[in-house]
Amino acid sequence: MSYDFLIIFPHTKKAKRYSNEDLPLDAILRVKKGDYVVHSRHGVGKFLGIKKMKLREKEEYFFEIEYANNDKLYVAKDEAHFIQKYVSFSSKTPKLNRLGSKEWFKIKARVEKGIKTFALEILRLEAQRKIIGGFKYSPDSDWQKLFEDSFPFELTQDQFKATIDAKKDMESKSCMDRIVCGDVGYGKTEVAMRAAFKAVMDGKQSAFLVPTTLLAYQHYLNLSRRLKEFPFRVEMLSRFCSPAQQRDILKNLKDGKVDIVVGTHRLLSQDVDFKDLGLLVIDEEHKFGVKHKEIIKKMRIGIDVLILSATPIPRTLYMGLIGIKDISLIKTPPKERLAVKTIVGEFSPSIIKETILREIKRKGEVFIIHNRIETIFKLEKTLRKILPPDAKIAVIHGRMHSKDIEKAMLDFIEKRINCLLSTAIVESGIDIPSANTIIINDAHTFGLADLHQLRGRVGRFNVQAYAYLLAPRLKSISDEAKKRLELIQEFSHLGAGFEVAMSDLELRGAGNILGHEQHGFVYMVGFDMYCRLLKKEIEYLRQAFKIDMGG
Numbered sequence: 001m002s003y004d005f006l007i008i009f010p011h012t013k014k015a016k017r018y019s020n021e022d023l024p025l026d027a028i029l030r031v032k033k034g035d036y037v038v039h040s041r042h043g044v045g046k047f048l049g050i051k052k053m054k055l056r057e058k059e060e061y062f063f064e065i066e067y068a069n070n071d072k073l074y075v076a077k078d079e080a081h082f083i084q085k086y087v088s089f090s091s092k093t094p095k096l097n098r099l100g101s102k103e104w105f106k107i108k109a110r111v112e113k114g115i116k117t118f119a120l121e122i123l124r125l126e127a128q129r130k131i132i133g134g135f136k137y138s139p140d141s142d143w144q145k146l147f148e149d150s151f152p153f154e155l156t157q158d159q160f161k162a163t164i165d166a167k168k169d170m171e172s173k174s175c176m177d178r179i180v181c182g183d184v185g186y187g188k189t190e191v192a193m194r195a196a197f198k199a200v201m202d203g204k205q206s207a208f209l210v211p212t213t214l215l216a217y218q219h220y221l222n223l224s225r226r227l228k229e230f231p232f233r234v235e236m237l238s239r240f241c242s243p244a245q246q247r248d249i250l251k252n253l254k255d256g257k258v259d260i261v262v263g264t265h266r267l268l269s270q271d272v273d274f275k276d277l278g279l280l281v282i283d284e285e286h287k288f289g290v291k292h293k294e295i296i297k298k299m300r301i302g303i304d305v306l307i308l309s310a311t312p313i314p315r316t317l318y319m320g321l322i323g324i325k326d327i328s329l330i331k332t333p334p335k336e337r338l339a340v341k342t343i344v345g346e347f348s349p350s351i352i353k354e355t356i357l358r359e360i361k362r363k364g365e366v367f368i369i370h371n372r373i374e375t376i377f378k379l380e381k382t383l384r385k386i387l388p389p390d391a392k393i394a395v396i397h398g399r400m401h402s403k404d405i406e407k408a409m410l411d412f413i414e415k416r417i418n419c420l421l422s423t424a425i426v427e428s429g430i431d432i433p434s435a436n437t438i439i440i441n442d443a444h445t446f447g448l449a450d451l452h453q454l455r456g457r458v459g460r461f462n463v464q465a466y467a468y469l470l471a472p473r474l475k476s477i478s479d480e481a482k483k484r485l486e487l488i489q490e491f492s493h494l495g496a497g498f499e500v501a502m503s504d505l506e507l508r509g510a511g512n513i514l515g516h517e518q519h520g521f522v523y524m525v526g527f528d529m530y531c532r533l534l535k536k537e538i539e540y541l542r543q544a545f546k547i548d549m550g551g
Contacts, residue, residue: 036086036094037065038526042073043097043104044086050077068096084528087502092523111521112533118518119537132302134175135278137202140167143230147197150226151190153334159187162328166195166306169326170279176304179320182330183497184456185337185431188308189219191328192281193226195306200232200259204278208262209296211287213238213402214409215428219262219283227260237263237272240402268295279304284428284453310456310497311449311504333494336462340455342492344443344485347470352439353386355468360391360418365435367457368421371442373397379441380421392417398425427453433461443469444481451488452500467492 031037033049045065053062053074062074063083075083086094097104155163162180169176182188196206208223210216220236227234235249235258246266252258256275261267265288280300282288285307288296307325320327345351352368359366368383370376380395387393394408394417405425411417413432420426420435427450438458443451451469459465469485471477491499522530 031083031085036526038084038086038529039065039073039075040082040084040529040532041104042067042099043107044094044526045073045096047083048072066096068098071099073099084526087527088523094523094526107524108529108533111525111530112537114517114521115530115534115537119534119541122538123541132175133173134302134304135202135204136173137167137170137198137204139171140198141201143201144194144198147226147230148194150229153187155190156187156330156332156334158182158328158330158332159191162188162191162330163194165326165328166191167198170195170198170304175302176279176306176326178305178326178328179307179309180328180330181309181320181497181501183333183495184310184453185460186310186330186333186495188310188330189222189283191330192283192306192308193223195304196223196260196279196281197227199279199304202278204276205253205256205258205274206260206279206281207267207274207277208260208281208283209267209288210262210264210283210428212425212428213240213264214405214425214430215283216240216262216264217406218430223260223262232259233257234260234262237261237266239264239266240406265292268292268299277303279306281306281308283308285309287428309501311452311501331495337494338459338462338464339492339494340459340465340467342455342467342469342489344469344471344474344489346474347441347472349382349386351468351470352383355437355439355466356383356387356391356419359437359466362463363434364437364463365412365415365418365420365432367426367435367438367454368419369424369426369438369440369454370421371424371445373399373423376421376423383419383421387419391419393419393421395421396425397423424450424454426457430457431460432457436461436463436465437468438466439468439470441470442472443485444471444477446484448484448487448500448504451484452491452497455488455492 031047033047035047036044037047038044042065045067048064048066051062051064051074052059054060061077063077063080065073065075065083067073088094097107162182166176166178166180169178180188180191192208196208199206208216208219210219216236216238217240220234223234233252235252237246237249241249249258249261250271250273253261254273254275266272277299280296280303282296282305285293356366356368368379370379376395376397380393383391383393394411396405396408408417408420409430412420412435415434424446436458438454440446440451440454446454455467458467469488471481471485474482487503488500491503518530525533
């Protein structure tokens, strides 16, 4: 026998509105018909959609959720904050809870009990970092205001808040450990530049660690331009620099004559020595390998760390959500920004030709991504055969001489060429407003975060941009690859980076931060509820420790 439950809570209090300080999953992950959800008071159910019902002679909309035994729960729209999307690390379908029983409260109690030990271990790690402590920076100076006023755009509300968050961290006794999570082109770099300026104002050095030479070069140019009126020295350390230049930069870095250095993994080499490093900015952390992350771990002891990411790696995102790291979300797009139209299809010379010619006709430029150096010149020949002479093509890849890469990029920026055929080295940071179409060949071979980053190379202006994700034969690719392409097409709206990161978390898991037992708890209550319970326990223990320490 099935029952219908109509849930209407008293309207004496306003429904709580969650802010960035709360766990952001339910604020960002959209629930669709057929998704599994968790109601914080009733447990795991299946979302059937929105239903119009008559109540007290008035028609109202309710969220319809199905539970075990075909029981239905109808939740008033004002109480939507009680519902979260069910996310797990398991491909197993979740077990629906029974309405009107004590089952859900018993499950929550079991999970809470299991979380206690884990929360204590997390706080022990946090306490070690607090004991080491960090440098306490001075309040903002007049020069800080001058530097910030040189930014040619108005900060969005989220950018402003992320900047304030970072400054508060820097002005405290503890080391900053903050993630700034915002979509591509949403202004994360400006937050980092303001933090770096604050560090150098107090005599500390800042380092920007980035995954590619092209991104290092772009950051270097931006910082140099912004700092030209100030007596601070910026350098870049990457393979764009000659051995002699690198030796000179390393000496000046050690002597404290370089205030800000931008570099690739070259910054992690043994011969790099800072006089007084105060701030480490890591751009797109997921691009660094295990070996590099181990070096970063040692490097960051006792200094402030700011991680910038559109799609943070699952482990980092997880740590931000439960409160080990602080997290600032930049969700507001720049003014007049349009979402990139994303099309998934099969490789076809005719589609490629039509797409490129359409972009050239509107005086735009095209990125063509082919991530295999061995066959990139074969694709170049095909393009030259099918395209007219006004399609001017250049090729770049990671094994080319840095001067050749630099020349091709400059030609593309200055519109001497309008088609850039490249490997994924352009994935991070290349900002060319007139490039508004990207064609990604063999898109099924890329990860979710990589596809989102590549798509972010276009659509940085108020012109409609397009991303074509092409695969050889869609029928022949794996189910997992199909799922990635479906997700990246679904998450094509503005600000989708966080959803991409969450889907990545669901597909790949949270890494070794969770043991087998914790994975079991996540399956029982869903990731969002698990994070809320863990965060609540951590906050409770923090308060308890404060009372104990105070005597």
